[in-house]
Amino acid sequence: MFKLISNEMIKIVNKISTWIMLILIIVSCVCFSGLLLISYKQNKGYMEERNFIEGYKSEISYLEEIKTKGYEVEIEKLQFLIDNNIDYEDWKYELVNEAYEYKLMASTLSKEDLSNISINKDININSVEESFDKLKEYIKNNQWKEYYKYKIKEISSLGYDAEILENAIWEMKYRIDKNIEPNNGTWQDDVVSKIGDLKTNALEETIGNVTTMDMNLMSIGSIDVNSAQNKIKILQYRLENNIEFDISETPTIENMHVIEKLNFWVLFLANGNLIGIVGMLIIVIAGGIVATEFSEGTIKFLLINPIKRWKILFSKYMTVLIIYFIMLFTIYFCSMIIALIIGGTEHISSTYLYLKGDEVYEISGFLHVAKVYVLKSVSIIVMATLAFSISCVLRNSNISTGISIVAMFLGNFLNTIFRSSRIDWGRFLIFANTDLDAVINGKTGYYEHSLKFALIIISIHMVTFLLTAWDGFTKKEV
Amino acid sequence: MLKVENLNKYFGKRQVIKNLSFETFEGEVFGFLGPNGAGKTTTIKIIVGLLTMDSGSISVNNSDLNKNFEKALSNIGAIVENPEMYKHLSGVQNLKQYANMRKGITEKRIQEVIELVGLKNRINEKVRKYSLGMRQRLGVAQALLHKPKLLILDEPTNGLDPAGIKELRDILKNLAHKEKIGVMVSSHLMSEMELMCDRVGIIVNGELLKVETIEELIIENSDSKQIYKIGVNDIASAINTLNYIDKENIKRINERYIEISLDSADYEKEIIFINEQLVKAGVGVFELSKRENKKLEDVFIEMTKSGGAQIV
Numbered sequence: 001m002f003k004l005i006s007n008e009m010i011k012i013v014n015k016i017s018t019w020i021m022l023i024l025i026i027v028s029c030v031c032f033s034g035l036l037l038i039s040y041k042q043n044k045g046y047m048e049e050r051n052f053i054e055g056y057k058s059e060i061s062y063l064e065e066i067k068t069k070g071y072e073v074e075i076e077k078l079q080f081l082i083d084n085n086i087d088y089e090d091w092k093y094e095l096v097n098e099a100y101e102y103k104l105m106a107s108t109l110s111k112e113d114l115s116n117i118s119i120n121k122d123i124n125i126n127s128v129e130e131s132f133d134k135l136k137e138y139i140k141n142n143q144w145k146e147y148y149k150y151k152i153k154e155i156s157s158l159g160y161d162a163e164i165l166e167n168a169i170w171e172m173k174y175r176i177d178k179n180i181e182p183n184n185g186t187w188q189d190d191v192v193s194k195i196g197d198l199k200t201n202a203l204e205e206t207i208g209n210v211t212t213m214d215m216n217l218m219s220i221g222s223i224d225v226n227s228a229q230n231k232i233k234i235l236q237y238r239l240e241n242n243i244e245f246d247i248s249e250t251p252t253i254e255n256m257h258v259i260e261k262l263n264f265w266v267l268f269l270a271n272g273n274l275i276g277i278v279g280m281l282i283i284v285i286a287g288g289i290v291a292t293e294f295s296e297g298t299i300k301f302l303l304i305n306p307i308k309r310w311k312i313l314f315s316k317y318m319t320v321l322i323i324y325f326i327m328l329f330t331i332y333f334c335s336m337i338i339a340l341i342i343g344g345t346e347h348i349s350s351t352y353l354y355l356k357g358d359e360v361y362e363i364s365g366f367l368h369v370a371k372v373y374v375l376k377s378v379s380i381i382v383m384a385t386l387a388f389s390i391s392c393v394l395r396n397s398n399i400s401t402g403i404s405i406v407a408m409f410l411g412n413f414l415n416t417i418f419r420s421s422r423i424d425w426g427r428f429l430i431f432a433n434t435d436l437d438a439v440i441n442g443k444t445g446y447y448e449h450s451l452k453f454a455l456i457i458i459s460i461h462m463v464t465f466l467l468t469a470w471d472g473f474t475k476k477e478v
Numbered sequence: 479m480l481k482v483e484n485l486n487k488y489f490g491k492r493q494v495i496k497n498l499s500f501e502t503f504e505g506e507v508f509g510f511l512g513p514n515g516a517g518k519t520t521t522i523k524i525i526v527g528l529l530t531m532d533s534g535s536i537s538v539n540n541s542d543l544n545k546n547f548e549k550a551l552s553n554i555g556a557i558v559e560n561p562e563m564y565k566h567l568s569g570v571q572n573l574k575q576y577a578n579m580r581k582g583i584t585e586k587r588i589q590e591v592i593e594l595v596g597l598k599n600r601i602n603e604k605v606r607k608y609s610l611g612m613r614q615r616l617g618v619a620q621a622l623l624h625k626p627k628l629l630i631l632d633e634p635t636n637g638l639d640p641a642g643i644k645e646l647r648d649i650l651k652n653l654a655h656k657e658k659i660g661v662m663v664s665s666h667l668m669s670e671m672e673l674m675c676d677r678v679g680i681i682v683n684g685e686l687l688k689v690e691t692i693e694e695l696i697i698e699n700s701d702s703k704q705i706y707k708i709g710v711n712d713i714a715s716a717i718n719t720l721n722y723i724d725k726e727n728i729k730r731i732n733e734r735y736i737e738i739s740l741d742s743a744d745y746e747k748e749i750i751f752i753n754e755q756l757v758k759a760g761v762g763v764f765e766l767s768k769r770e771n772k773k774l775e776d777v778f779i780e781m782t783k784s785g786g787a788q789i790v
Binding site for chain 1: 526548550556562565566574580620
């Protein structure tokens with residue numbers, strides 16, 4: 001059997017087309033990383049160009065033109081932001097807005113209205129000026145702790161539930177406790193603000209849900225709340241265990257614009273998208289490995305030997321799998337090297353954090369990428385097996401390759417339609433089951449879509465394909 | 479060696495092999511003759527396991543093909559139809575492919591066979607660059623690699639030049655007569671087979687007409703009469719002189735020639751007597767020639783005339 005497989009390997013390795021395929025993979029790796037680098041640089045250039053002071057100034061000139069009610073106060077606020085060099089993302093920005101909110105109200109509303117509101121908000125008109133000065137004082141002395149303490153006091157006085165209150169003030173409390181200054185650029189600052197955002201977002205979701213009666217929306221909302229809570233767990237794990245970098249936080253290419261730094265892991269993970277190319281190529285090989293023997297007439301040469309036909313078939317299938325994994329390794333190492341060249345070695349020894357049940361686990365980043373590759377391989381191997389079995393029956397490589405590629409696209413398309421139109425039997429479609437990553441994480445869109453179910457569907461298809469191939473190859477006459 | 483019994487094969491409803499039985503022995507070259515579409519290649523494909531039989535039995539070196547496929551096939555070396563090899567591999571790589579599928583083929587054996595078929599200088603070139611003749615030689619090398627007890631070659635002289643054909647003939651005869659392996663050669667080139675084979679089986683429309691040695695076949699199909707052509711300067715008096723011969727045995731071909739059929743037993747005396755008579759009657763004889771004996775080709779065409787004209 002080993003000799004048969006090595007025979008098949010020799011045949012494939014000696015084909016020029018195989019080498020062209022490998023070169024194609026390497027070239028696409030390089031090109032893809034290059035494109036990422038270019039788009040990242042452009043993105044970054046755009047971000048740097050966008051000067052916040054320019055933004056404030058154009059806002060001022062716009063206000064001076066239209067002169068809405070209270071525009072003087074608005075301009076004063078903007079001027080204050082310019083003078084103190086306060087960015088949109090600065091903690092002081094929020095503070096300034098708050099400080100001027102009262103003043104703006106005072107300038108736009110009549111005294112009567114103001115008194116009505118003041119009663120509701122439990123704020124004394126007289127105290128407006130006073131608190132304005134106090135807030136300004138915080139800015140001048142960079143007293144963020146004092147500001148947060150003031151805010152905590154204010155929010156606590158609104159009389160929310162303990163749980164909601166806890167979520168609302170968590171970030172400020174944590175920063176005060178651990179002495180993490182906002183916008184100081186450390187990773188802890190970043191993690192804390194992420195948790196804070198998630199908590200307040202979740203807060204809005206839960207409050208929003210109470211008002212909506214749509215059950216569907218509610219269930220979607222609850223999923224989001226769940227995933228937000230999972231994210232919070234992982235982020236808190238990072239704070240507790242002092243983990244500076246988490247690979248699971250790496251943005252995918254769909255949201256390139258949020259990439260702050262094009263590091264090793266961004267590039268390495270993004271290159272995983274190239275597995276689709278390997279998929280195409282392996283379908284071509286799988287569709288051809290049996291059919292070309294027939295079209296070249298060499299099948300006679302192969303079958304006049306005292307070897308059972310199923311052994312020859314099996315060795316051919318194994319060869320397809322071996323070639324696939326060679327290609328996969330090529331992509332893996334090629335992307336790794338290119339990512340190293342472009343991204344450098346920063347964070348290279350970081351781990352990937354994930355949640356299993358309620359516990360947070362760490363795995364090596366390299367292992368995680370390998371796992372992603374393997375999970376993505378499932379659908380490719382299924383399609384390659386389809387091409388292989390069709391080519392055994394029809395003995396034509398073009399037709400089998402064509403059918404499989406069309407099936408792949410059409411199948412994914414059908415799957416999307418079924419999922420979005422909530423046709424439940426769509427789950428029996430092989431294409432709904434091959435993305436094991438989605439199945440494991442419950443993202444396939446089908447209710448209670450278990451891994452066991454997906455594996456059964458996949459095995460049924462694989463067995464059918466392989467039996468068809470076996471029947472076509474061993475029983476038919478040459 | 480090879481024993482085929484009551485072999486039947488249908489392609490759909492059409493019966494292409496009809497109750498075929500024959501046997502080949504070690505140490506002989508067996509010719510499998512038939513016109514195109516007679517079922518030669520089909521029979522060979524069944525023997526080497528490319529096609530299945532509908533009924534009948536085949537055994538190779540006492541191993542039944544259906545019961546003991548691997549053992550039966552391990553005794554056979556074959557080229558079926560054209561010697562199609564992997565064009566993107568070199569000659570020697572092709573042979574190594576084959577060697578991997580057989581047991582006990584050494585590097586030395588590979589070199590030995592390459593030398594035997596005379597491909598030593600070109601064996602490292604890609605098969606794509608080979609001529610048909612060279613591919614044919616590579617095919618023979620491949621078939622001989624594992625020292626088979628039975629060698630089956632389907633139209634082996636296809637594409638070979640006259641020198642190549644002679645060489646192949648010598649190789650095959652040598653293998654059969656000296657190394658005592660059984661050789662089965664199919665062809666529709668009768669003159670070629672006549673020189674190469676010890677025994678022939680003639681197949682027409684899937685039926686085996688005859689299995690005989692070349693000599694037997696020719697003698698059997700020869701007429702009992704000898705035919706002489708006589709060239710004379712006066713045809714009228716010549717016929718007049720020979721009027722004692724039965725009308726059916728004498729034929730006027732044209733103004734200068736007549737043809738006479740003579741009994742095989744005594745034809746030498748007869749022709750001397752006829753010549754004397756003609757000379758005595760004053761007829762000038764300028765030519766007196768015996769028509770050649772029939773060749774296998776004539777026998778074959780005669781035998782297959784009924785069905786061979788149309789491919790059924």
